[in-house]
Amino acid sequence: MSLSQAEAVADTTVATEEVGGSLVAEAWRLLRRDKVAITGAVMVAVFVLVAIIGPWIAPYAATDRAGAVTPTTIPGPSSQFWFGLDDLGRDELSRVILGARQSLLVGVVSLTLGMIGGLALGILAGAFGGWVDGLVMRVCDIMLAVPGLLFAIGIAAMLGQSLQSVMIAIAVVNVPIFARLLRGQMLRQREADYVSAATSVGVRRRIIVFRHIVPNSVSPVIVQGTLTLATAIIDAAGLAFLGLGGSDPSVPEWGRMLVDSQDYLSGAFHLAIFPGLAIVFAAFGFTLLGERLREALDPKYRR
């Protein structure tokens, strides 16, 4: 991701300036008729639902030995075990279902942390301008100069192997993206006529920033958030693949399931396929929804 994505997202404010309050209603109307957006929304809904009710719908517990396996014979999909068994004889379907919660948790928590950090820095830079702006933006530039996953690996490795450190690592990677996006929007809004109008009747700076500038600047941030959920899920899997996931092996995690499947690829490739598909499914859902949300909020895409 993410610079080009972030920049594309930045274009959406044109809408805010032109159609104003009707923007949300108009976007909602467009999204409801948009088959792709609905597909994305359904995929996201399925993912979230599975993550929440996973333990009740999974046929087996995560650590149950459901069937007999030997290292050379790992049964693939069958009518009893839809996704087959893994190398320790555990039900793959149950593990994929139970892994959803972990992915959603990492995605949502890291997104929230990243957004809070990014918005705080963005508001700081956008509201004060001058040297504060310069300082914040140079720090962001430095952070953005390091490739995202590499940066996350570094942070996760520094913080030690735990789920929390993965979340923090992904959050930190996203901070400069949100900060830059919001700051750019705020700079644009700061020149808006309604800001001059409010200033000309003596409205306080705090109120101008929080009531006038920020609410008009956040719509691209919301879009970016949806897209970032997708990348956060992929990043979490990537970190787990590299051995930086949660340390509790009894909690299924899609990324680690991929790692574990490596040794059996020739005999039991279903062990790689199903967690892989699960990651694709979740990330794809969020991406579809995010892209369409962006288009709905941007008059340039309207036909």
Place this chain on the structure above:
Amino acid sequence: MSAVANLLPSRGRAALLEVTDLEVVFRRRGRRDVRAVDGVSFSVDAGETVGIVGESGSGKSITSLAVMGLLPDRGCDVSGSIRFDGTDLRTLSNDQMRDIRGRDIAMVFQDPMSSLNPVVTIGKQVAEVLERHRGMSKDRARTEAAGLLDQVGIPDPDRRLSEYPHQLSGGMRQRALIAMALACRPRLLIADEPTTALDVTIQAQILELLKQLVAEAGTALIMITHDLGVVAGLCDRVHVMYSGRIVEAADRHPLFAEPRHPYTGGLLASIPRLDSARGTPLTPIPGSPTDTLPWARGCAFAPRCPNVQDDCLRSAPELRPLPVQGGRELRCYHPLPSLLLAEPVAP
């Protein structure tokens, strides 16, 4: 230049706003400085309506922003004094300035479509001013805001309070903005082309409204415009600006009856008239406002002036008072002859 200020017609008592030698220079690294306002002096008495007329780029809007203290801090040098009710606004801190804006001086902007925050209700935006300056509670401010909307002629104000700007027409929005500006009964209102973005019938209504409100509240009004028609119906005194300087200042009637500066004459001649024959072409001022001479080298209007002579290109004329009643000032070596209407004069 301060000599000019002393020559300003004295009006018996201290003026409400007295701008003296105002100069605004935009500086950008690697570029030539732009002198947007160049030694402008004028005064506004309490309750008086003053027009500042000029084309785009003449510095009229920058003058008004300077009075409001709304020019950016960086890259922009302001000098001269802006005395409001005896205090030099330029010496005030940002916080003091914020207290004055909206309470004592307010402004109405050009484009009502973009001057209201699209995501905040009308009621909140009007009430905001009342809460800020009159310390009203939310409920009181809302009631008062409804009263204000009613006063500016917005029907069904209680319903409008909870509506968003896009639900209002352009004329309604400008009325709401006028309500915001006049909410605290400021002593001075600056209107920067308040009708340019509106269609003609609405323009007349808004001007009428402004005129009436200003008269009721005893508010002084500075009307910034490029439209002499607006000035004709509204202003007591008119300042004509060209390229950052005032070129002619006069009371309304003498100015229209007898424009002396060739630029004022040109502006008047370029207005379509009802009594001219069908098909008569308009008489534009030749050239464009970009064909100016820097004032340091002569008269800025010289490249477009029908009366231009050699001395116009050697040095800039001073703004001199004319020996007529009512106080009139002119910056021209070869003015249009007195008692002659705006006919282009052969050089």
